[in-house]
Amino acid sequence: xxxxxxxxxxxxxxxxxxxxxxxxxxxxxxxxxxxxxxxxxxxxxxxxxxxxxxxxxxxxxxxxxxxxxxxxxxxxxxxxxxxxxxxxxxxxxxxxxxxxxxxxxxxxxxxxxxxxxxxxxxxxxxxxxxxxxxxxxxxxxxxxxxxxxxxxxxxxxxxxxxxxxxxxxxxxxxxxxxxxxxxxxxxxxxxxxxxxxxxxxxxxxxxxxxxxxxxxxxxxxxxxxxxxxxxxxxxxxxxxxxxxxxxxxxxxxxxxxxxxxxxxxxxxxxxxxxxxxxxxxxxxxxxxxxxxxxxxxxxxxxxxxxxx
Amino acid sequence: xxxxxxxxxxxxxxxxxxxxxxxxxxxxxxxxxxxxxxxxxxxxxxxxxxxxxxxxxxxxxxxxxxxxxxxxxxxxxxxxxxxxxxxxxxxxxxxxxxxxxxxxxxxxxxxxxxxxxxxxxxxxxxxxxxxxxxxxxxxxxxxxxxxxxx
Numbered sequence: 001x002x003x004x005x006x007x008x009x010x011x012x013x014x015x016x017x018x019x020x021x022x023x024x025x026x027x028x029x030x031x032x033x034x035x036x037x038x039x040x041x042x043x044x045x046x047x048x049x050x051x052x053x054x055x056x057x058x059x060x061x062x063x064x065x066x067x068x069x070x071x072x073x074x075x076x077x078x079x080x081x082x083x084x085x086x087x088x089x090x091x092x093x094x095x096x097x098x099x100x101x102x103x104x105x106x107x108x109x110x111x112x113x114x115x116x117x118x119x120x121x122x123x124x125x126x127x128x129x130x131x132x133x134x135x136x137x138x139x140x141x142x143x144x145x146x147x148x149x150x151x152x153x154x155x156x157x158x159x160x161x162x163x164x165x166x167x168x169x170x171x172x173x174x175x176x177x178x179x180x181x182x183x184x185x186x187x188x189x190x191x192x193x194x195x196x197x198x199x200x201x202x203x204x205x206x207x208x209x210x211x212x213x214x215x216x217x218x219x220x221x222x223x224x225x226x227x228x229x230x231x232x233x234x235x236x237x238x239x240x241x242x243x244x245x246x247x248x249x250x251x252x253x254x255x256x257x258x259x260x261x262x263x264x265x266x267x268x269x270x271x272x273x274x275x276x277x278x279x280x281x282x283x284x285x286x287x288x289x290x291x292x293x294x295x296x297x298x299x300x301x302x303x304x305x306x307x308x
Numbered sequence: 309x310x311x312x313x314x315x316x317x318x319x320x321x322x323x324x325x326x327x328x329x330x331x332x333x334x335x336x337x338x339x340x341x342x343x344x345x346x347x348x349x350x351x352x353x354x355x356x357x358x359x360x361x362x363x364x365x366x367x368x369x370x371x372x373x374x375x376x377x378x379x380x381x382x383x384x385x386x387x388x389x390x391x392x393x394x395x396x397x398x399x400x401x402x403x404x405x406x407x408x409x410x411x412x413x414x415x416x417x418x419x420x421x422x423x424x425x426x427x428x429x430x431x432x433x434x435x436x437x438x439x440x441x442x443x444x445x446x447x448x449x450x451x452x453x454x455x456x457x458x
Contacts, residue, residue: 052402078404088399090390092325104318105311105403129325145399 003066005185011060022209035200036189044189081151087142091131106149230282328386340432
């Protein structure tokens with residue numbers, strides 16, 4: 001039987017009276033990219049720390065590749081590469097030496113260091129000390145560290161943190177290559193939906209320690225972000241759009257929010273407003289963050305529509 | 309504990325270019341040079357026959373009573389700081405190695421550095437004592453022996 005890469009049953013962890021993770025039932029199939037989403041403080045990092053055996057669960061169990069993780073069975077972690085929050089690098093060592101430290105403990109072949117440096121485009125900077133590295137290079141080196149031990153599963157906590165858009169795009173490329181060319185399962189957490197939806201096959205959404213949604217990305221993509229319209233005479237514009245069959249979610253003096261489903265709708269709304277003599281200053285499809293998604297009414301719709 | 313050797317090897321590499329390693333060499337060297345400076349300035353008189361012994365004693369006294377306790381604590385802190393500074397405990401503790409192995413390797417690394425500095429101190433005392441002997445022939449052992457027979 002094909003076991004799951006990660007499975008948790010009733011995983012709970014409390015800190016004093018605060019429940020960080022509550023009854024988590026994760027199901028992560030093998031060979032996919034799993035995006036673990038949640039706003040700050042939702043319990044993402046706690047979950048990853050639990051999965052890596054850095055924290056002990058208050059109750060519940062964790063199975064990695066079908067085997068029970070206990071404090072005594074650290075061998076299970078051999079097949080796992082991790083990047084928790086900021087990469088744990090030694091700034092006084094060179095990139096190559098940083099990898100060598102881990103290589104000595106994990107014992108992959110010596111050639112693996114050079115291969116890994118090449119894979120993440122760090123060969124040219126291998127002999128510079130990490131203190132002189134840029135944030136993007138550090139992040140790549142962190143990934144390289146996770147990758148060094150020939151893992152079948154990588155757990156990455158907020159790998160895109162602090163990267164610029166170009167860096168995020170590059171990171172995405174690396175992740176896709178690892179998952180598809182090397183058949184690695186990648187479990188990555190993020191608080192930005194947009195960041196994850198371009199790479200992930202599966203999505204899990206956590207808020208206040210509870211899993212709100214878990215499933216294929218396509219199931220989540222039924223949800224569409226509304227369009228923000230800034231125009232003069234906002235109430236007239238709202239009335240006009242309503243008359244033309246659009247669903248106006250919010251209206252005010254000059255700012256509207258309209259529910260749309262396709263990009264063509266944006267053009268149609270624009271034409272409709274212009275043709276009726278209204279000035280359009282801005283049309284914007286907001287990048288939905290999870291906070292928006294879950295702290296707004298859309299979140300509850302999504303929640304009731306989801307299955308766990 | 310079966311992974312102790314590889315973890316220790318990694319620990320050794322981590323010490324490269326660290327303050328802990330530099331201190332292990334510089335701290336005893338500075339003490340030896342300080343006491344050497346004091347003694348090089350003294351005039352070798354007949355009554356100073358035990359000066360070389362006194363030199364070694366003063367060095368060891370400063371080292372063991374004043375400096376070593378502070379230095380050992382500082383060194384242990386610096387060895388642990390290698391992990392604290394960049395929050396890498398979470399990373400090394402997630403490696404497929406027992407926690408006890410990691411802590412034992414750290415302990416051995418600290419003890420190793422203390423041994424290194426003791427070795428530097430011992431070598432330094434012997435070398436500077438030889439230098440003093442050359443600089444102050446009156447303090448030489450032949451003089452010592454003769455004076456003790458008188």
